[in-house]
Amino acid sequence: MAEEIKTRKKGIRRRKFLKYSGVGLGLMIGGVYLTRHMWRRAIFEGAETMLPPYGGETGQPMIWFQVTPDNKIKLLSPKVEMGQGTFTSLAQMAADELEVDMDRIEVVHADTDSGNIDPMSTGGSLSVAGLWQPLREMAATLREMLKTKAAEKLGVAVSALSLANGVITGGGKSMTYGEVVEGVTDWEIPDVPPLKDRKDHKYIGKPIPRIDLHDKVVGAPIFGMDASMPGMLYGSVVRSRLIDTDMSNFDVSEAEKMPGVVKVVKSDGFVGVVAKSFTEADNARRKIKFDYNIKKDWNLSDIEEAIKVGNGRKAVIQKEGEAVEDIDGEGEVLEMEFRSPIGAHAQIEPNGALAHYEDGKVTLMLSTQVVGITRNEVADALGIDAEDVNVIPTYLGGGFGRRLHTPNAIQAAIMSKEVGKPVKCFFDRKQEFQNDTFRPPTHHIMRGKLSPEGKIVGLEHNFASGDTMFNSAILPVSSGTLENMLSADIGSIRGGAIMYRGIENHRATYYHVDLPFATSFWRSLGLLANAFAIESFIDELAIKAGKNPVDFRLDHLLDDGAYGTRIRNVVKACAEKSGYTDKPSGDRAMGFAASIDAGSPCAHAVEVSIVDNEIKVHKVVAAFDCGIAVNPDQVRAQVEGCICMGISASLFEKMDLKDNKLYPTIYGPYQMALMKDSPKEIETILIEGADVPLPVGEPPLGPIGAAIGNAVRRLTGKRLTELPMKLT
Amino acid sequence: MQIQFTINGKSQSVDVDGKTPLLWVVRDVLNLKGTKFGCGKAACGACTLHVDGEAVRSCSYPIKFAEGKKITTIEGLGEGDNLHSVQQAWKEEIVPQCGYCQPGFMMATAALLEKIPNPTDEDIDNNIVNICRCATYYRMRKAIHRAAEINGAT
Incomplete structure (x- = not known):
């Protein structure tokens, strides 16, 4: 049996690898490197619309679900809940296939011991979209398994059974799912049965209130910061305040004498204090003395100089027709530059972990977007098997891409091993700001040619940015390999391609620049800045052409029954619902972007x-097509959140750099949108332009910056080309 | 030092360094985890609770000042299993996303409604100055108006 399962698992893995290659993220096919430009571009264009399949176990319902004697069903989610509402949508999907009411289903985070591990991450807005097929298949398969066992136990044929809210009835007798599973140790897994039609869904597509709502209004202890274990101590680790710098010559003598200190741990790669309380650990850590060895001096101007179109490694991600300068015929050529700054994640729950090392095994509780990877990293760091590390994920106090790197888990585990007790260790706010994995700054040069009739005949987006994905541990192959093959960071190019495929000549070229500090995933990655540049420029071209910007966009979007048509539909719906006009009215003007x-x-x-x-910003109307909205209320919540977070990033947020020090290091000076900055009116129109759920959590961040800039242009005549936008 | 206060209606005595922020006493000594740590500098409001009915950012409030005072945390905002009107409104409007900052916002709102039972949008803008990174402000504003309505103030 064990042998059989093993073989089967291998089979699954192989199939997955092949599927993976097909969508262009696993990039070696038969050992042949994809070096030709046209292949690369096919991958870049695929990355824009195709979704990587879920990479975890999808063959065994029993590791996804636990049916308990009280007839409740526990869904062990391999994706984490960081506010996106995933748990609620997953419960809706499971309830429909299992034919039970929502309140029978409880969703919990799968710990790694359960075996239901996502080998990648929770991110890319892929939780609901990625689990749509496998989760419903697992739930439907489980339902059939329960029916088969119930038929045996009731002594009737499977075909004679009927189901109603977790009760199976047949031959005049009934059993709950809970009773069916009692005493059963051996399950046969049948082929996946047909899944339900949309019209038969009772919960999918309904605005069910979030299942974590009650816990979140009563302040239940559900977050990583709230985790505790008996005898727990607190850790505080020294982290660099300067970039491109080594720390050395640690003197811990004074720290060791501080009240409450249990031990000062000097390990490979870090020095930390373990004490009886957070404040004692924190106070003692501040007494540790060390030297900074600055490798190279850095100020913001150096970064701005580095992030420039033309610098770094070039990758052509889109090339249709001629370059703007080579296009024959009459017309006017326009060029504009745009910039976006270094952005901080600034999620409110700091990163941290609670670890307990005991008898060669580690238990970890933490808020993380990389559950499986954290297990492997901690095992490697401690020289133990991955099976001896159990990662218990908690709810996240915000993710936004900040929790895709978890060195803090390793540090907590090592400190726990050193003191023989559970240790909870987290960043303070200053450390969060100074050691963030930032959104990289960008530089864009837009170039376009307008025909005398006011049509765009050529459009180019040339842009430079730092790492987003390639800095990350979650990639299937080393980032160096990917870089050699692609020259572009797939994350930084999000939203970077020209979607106006009706323009005969269109090109996008990316310049990948190395930076002296960590940059990585920040909700929507390159989209925020790329859409700001492209959609601001399109608006400027519309003004130059003397056209209404909505009609102007439609003129250049292909009505192709797919990609182009879906964009056209959101443009039209948004324009209509908002009553968009390009003429200012009173002290207000409208702006449009897509x-x-x-x-x-x-x-x-x-x-x-x-x-x-x-x-x-007074009012925002959004039109959004994410295919099937499994939970329309939570899709709206994500759209609203993206709008306000986008306003924050577009109008306020910016990190600075002076003498190797990134700052500000506290909210306030790191200005963010508050209640007063949030629009009082937000309307969201949902369009179901696909027969599957598509990503929700990030795409609505795209247009907001440009839409605001375009409104300011209509109101003041001034084109703002830098984020955050200021009137000076 | 020994400090005596009332928390969520119960008399409590703790023996800690007087400079310890109230936040850490509440969270780690009394094990009430609903009050959150966000910044430690009174800049984000995640740690907001009530001291004698006033909204206070407890990360920057030394415990020695709590002597003899009445403290209320999110766990004590409602009465027993009955939710406070603010919590009820938060539920009706389905406000929380990640949820981490929400107890601080609800505590700030409850204190605001004690002073201004039917706040205008401007009152809300001026008084609710916590930070929510999920940026749930749009629904929060609706929930604040709804709480006023539940309280019969509109």
Whole structure:
């Protein structure tokens, strides 16, 4: 049996690898490197619309579900809940196939011991989209397994059974699912049965209130920061305040004498204090002395100089027709530059982990987006088997891409081993800001040619940025290999391609620049800045052409029954619902923009005024096509959140760098949108332009920056080309 | 030092360094985890609770000042299993996303409604100045108006 399972698993893995290669993220096919430009571009274009399949176990329902004697069903989620509402959508999907009411289903995070491990991450807006097929298949398969066992136990044929909310009835007798599973140790896994039709869904597509709502309004201890274990101590680790710097000559003598200190741990790669309370650990850590050895001096101007179109490694991600300068015929050529700054994640729950090392095994509780990877990294660091590390994920106090790197888990585990007790160790706010894995800054040069009739005949997006994905541990092959093959960072190019395929000549070229500090995933990756540049420029071209910007966009979007049509539909719906006009009215003007990310197009129309020389966003109308909205209320919540977070990033947020020090290091000076900056009106129109759920959590961040800038342009005549946008 | 106060209606005595922030006493000594750590500098409001009815950012409030005072945390905002009107409104409007900052916002809102039972949008803008990274402000504003309505103030 064990042998059989093993073989089967191998088979699954192989199939997955092949599927994976097909969508262009696993990039070696038969050992042949994809070096030709046209192949590369096919991959880049595929990355824009095709979704990588779920990479975890999808063959065994029993590791996904636990049916308990009280007839409840526990769904062990391999994806984490960081606010996206995933748990609720997963429960809806499971309830429909299992034919039970929602309240029978409890969703919990799968710990790694359960075996239901996502080998990659929770990210890329792929939780619901990625689990749509496998989860419903597992639930439907489980339902059939329960029916088969119930038929045996009741002594009737499977075909004679009927189901109603977790009760199986047949031959005049009934059994609950809980009773069916009692005493059963041997399950036969049948072929996946047909899944239910959309019209038979009772929960999918309904705005069910979030299942974690009660816990979150009563302040239940559900987050990593809230985790505790008996006898737990607190850790605090020294982290660099300067970039491109080594620390050496640690003197811990004073720290060791501080009240509450249990031990100062000097390990490979870090020095940390373990004490009886957070404040004692924190106070003692501040007494540790060390030297900084600065490798190279850095100021913000050096970064701005480095991030420039033309620098770094070039990758052509889109090349249709001629370059703008080579296009024959009459017309006017326009060029504009745009910039975006270094962005911080600034999630409110700091990173941290609670670890307990005992008898060669480690138990970890933490907020993380990389559950499986954390297990492997901790095992490697401690020289133990991955099976001897159990990662218990908790709810996340915000993710946004900040929890895709978890060195803190390793540090907590090592400190626990050193003191023989559970240790909880987390960043303080200053450490969060100084050791973030930032959104890289960008530089864009847009170039376009307008025909005398006011049509765009050529459009180019040339842009430079730092790492997003290639800095990450979650890639299937080493980033160096990927870089050699692609020259581009697939994350930084999100939203970077020209979606106006009706323009005869269109090109996008990316310049990948190395930076002296960590940059990585920040909700929507390159989309925020790329859509800002492209959609601001399109608006400028519309003005130059004397066209209404909505009609102008439609003129250049292909009505191809697929990609182009779906973008056209959100553009039209948004324009209509918002009553978009390019003429300012009173002290207000409207701005319009659209983008497509990970296959989900979104359009925003905003109403803006200037109050005390500051940009104020009053109203936003969004039209969004994410295919099937499993939970329309939570899709709307994500759209609203993206809009307000996008306003924050577009109008306020910016990290600075002076003498190797990244700052600000506290909220306030790191200005973010508050209640007063949030629009008082948000309307969201959902369009179901695909027969599967598509990514939700990031695509609506795309248009907001440009929509605001375009409104300001209509109101003041001034084109703002830098994020965060300021009127000065 | 020994400090005596009332928390969520119960008398409590702790023996800690007087400079310890109230937040850590609440979370790690009294094991009430609903009050959150966000920044430690009173800049984000995740740690907001009530001291004698006033909204206070407990990460920057030394425990020695709590002597003899009445403290309420999110766990004590409602009465027993009955949710406070603010919590009820938060539920009706399905406000939380990640949820981490929400107890601080609900505590700040509850204190606001004690002073201004039917706040205008401007009152809300001026008084609710915590930070929510999921940026749930749009629904929060609706929930604040809804809480006022539940309280019969509108």
